[in-house]
Amino acid sequence: MRISTANLYANSTSQINTLQGALARTQMQLSTDRRLLTAADDPVASARALEVSQSQEINAQFATNRNSAKSSLAQVESTLQNTGDLLQDIQTLAVTGGNASMVQSDREKLATELEGRLADLLGIANTADGSGGYLFSGYMTTTQPFTSTPTGAAYQGDQGVRQLQVSDSRKLPLSASGSAIFEAIPTGNGTFQTQAGSANKGAALISSGSVVDRQAFNSTKYGIEFAVSTDTPPVTTYSVYNTSSNPKAVVSSGNAYEAGKQITFGGMAFDIKGAPANGDTFSVEPSQKQSVFTTVTDLIATLRLPGEGSAGKAALSNGLNTALDNLKNAHDNVLTVQSSVGAHMKELDYLDSTGDDLDIQYAATLDDLVGLDTVKAISDFSQQQMTLQAAQMSFKTMSGLSLFNYL
Incomplete structure (x- = not known):
C-alpha cells in the first residue's frame, strides 16, 4: 500500500494534535484540581454540582448572618445586664428610703441620687447599635427610643422586632422593642394592685x-x-x-x-x-402596664413626701411598697427578655454546628461530582507525555525516509 507524503503528514499531525490536546486537558485538570473543566465533560454531574455550589454559598451567607446576629444579641444582652444591675441598685435605694431612722433631708438625698439613676436608665434605653441606629426602637432604627417627660419617659419607637434569616427555616430577632422591655411592666403583684388613698x-x-x-x-x-x-x-x-x-x-x-x-x-x-x-x-384593681421610668419618677416623688407623723409614715411606706413591687416586676421582665436573648444565642451556636456539618457535606458531594483523582491524573499525564514523545519521534523518523538518501 502506497502512502502519499501529504497523507502521511496530515495523519501524523492530526494524531499529534490529539495527543497534545489530551495532555493539555490532563495538565489543566491537575492545575485546577477538577475533573470537569466544562459542562460538556459531564452534563448531569455539572448541573448537580451547580446546585450544590449554590447551596454551599447560601449556607456560607447564613453563617455570615449568624455572626451578625451574635454580635447584635451580645450587645443587647450586655445592655440588659446593665439595666438589671441598675434596677437592683434602685431597689436597694428604695429599701433604704423606708428606714425609720431616716429624716426628710436624708430621703431628699436619696431622691436626688435616684434622679441620676433615672438619667442612667434613660441612657441605657437609648443605647446605639454601633451602625447609626438604636437597639430598642423597633423598626424605627434611626429614631431615639425614649425622650424624657415630667412623668418619666415617652416611647418614640414602634413595636417591631427586627429579624434576620439565620438558616433555611429559621429567623431570629436581633433585639427587642423598648416598649416590651421598659414599658410593658405589670403593676402590683403582676395580677392586681393594691393602693392606699392619697387623702388617707x-x-x-x-x-x-x-x-x-x-x-x-x-x-x-x-x-x-x-x-x-x-x-x-x-x-x-x-x-x-x-x-x-x-x-x-x-x-x-x-x-x-x-x-x-x-x-x-x-x-x-x-x-x-x-x-x-x-x-x-x-x-x-387589676394590674396595668406601666413604664419603669414612671415607676422611678413616682418613687422619687414618694421619697420627697413629708414622712412625718403616723399618717405621713404610712403614706411613705405604702408608696415605697408599691414602688418596690413595680421595680421587682420591671427587673423580672428584664430578666425574662435577657433569658430569651441567651436562648437565641445558644440556638445560634447549634445552627453554627449544623451549618459546619452541611458545609462538610456539600464539599464532599462536590468532590465526588467534580473532584479529581490526583494519583490517576498524574499517571495519565505521564503516560500521555510518553505517548506524545513517541509519536513525535516516530513522525520525525518517518518523515526523514526518502529514496534520494540512497541515490
Whole structure:
C-alpha cells in the first residue's frame, strides 16, 4: 500500500494534535484540581454540582448572618445586664428610703441620687447599635427610643422586632422593642394592685396580696372604705365596693376590722395592718402596664413626701411598697427578655454546628461530582507525555525516509 507524503503528514499531525490536546486537558485538570473543566465533560454531574455550589454559598451567607446576629444579641444582652444591675441598685435605694431612722433631708438625698439613676436608665434605653441606629426602637432604627417627660419617659419607637434569616427555616430577632422591655411592666403583684388613698389620714398599710382563686378572679375594680365609730373604745369596720359599676355597688359592709387579718374577696387575698382613720380608702384593681421610668419618677416623688407623723409614715411606706413591687416586676421582665436573648444565642451556636456539618457535606458531594483523582491524573499525564514523545519521534523518523538518501 502506497502512502502519499501529504497523507502521511496530515495523519501524523492530526494524531499529534490529539495527543497534545489530551495532555493539555490532563495538565489543566491537575492545575485546577477538577475533573470537569466544562459542562460538556459531564452534563448531569455539572448541573448537580451547580446546585450544590449554590447551596454551599447560601449556607456560607447564613453563617455570615449568624455572626451578625451574635454580635447584635451580645450587645443587647450586655445592655440588659446593665439595666438589671441598675434596677437592683434602685431597689436597694428604695429599701433604704423606708428606714425609720431616716429624716426628710436624708430621703431628699436619696431622691436626688435616684434622679441620676433615672438619667442612667434613660441612657441605657437609648443605647446605639454601633451602625447609626438604636437597639430598642423597633423598626424605627434611626429614631431615639425614649425622650424624657415630667412623668418619666415617652416611647418614640414602634413595636417591631427586627429579624434576620439565620438558616433555611429559621429567623431570629436581633433585639427587642423598648416598649416590651421598659414599658410593658405589670403593676402590683403582676395580677392586681393594691393602693392606699392619697387623702388617707390613718396609719394603715396594705400588702400586695395574691390570687387565691383563679376562677373567681376577674377584672373588677374594688374599693375599701373604713369607718371608725366614736364609741369608747372605737370600733373600726370596713366596706367593700365594686367601683367598676356606676354608681359603685356595695359588695359587703360592716366588716369588723382586725389588723393583719387576711381580707378575701373576688378571688384575691391581702391584709391591712395598722390603724386606719375614719374615711380612709384603699383600692384593689387589676394590674396595668406601666413604664419603669414612671415607676422611678413616682418613687422619687414618694421619697420627697413629708414622712412625718403616723399618717405621713404610712403614706411613705405604702408608696415605697408599691414602688418596690413595680421595680421587682420591671427587673423580672428584664430578666425574662435577657433569658430569651441567651436562648437565641445558644440556638445560634447549634445552627453554627449544623451549618459546619452541611458545609462538610456539600464539599464532599462536590468532590465526588467534580473532584479529581490526583494519583490517576498524574499517571495519565505521564503516560500521555510518553505517548506524545513517541509519536513525535516516530513522525520525525518517518518523515526523514526518502529514496534520494540512497541515490
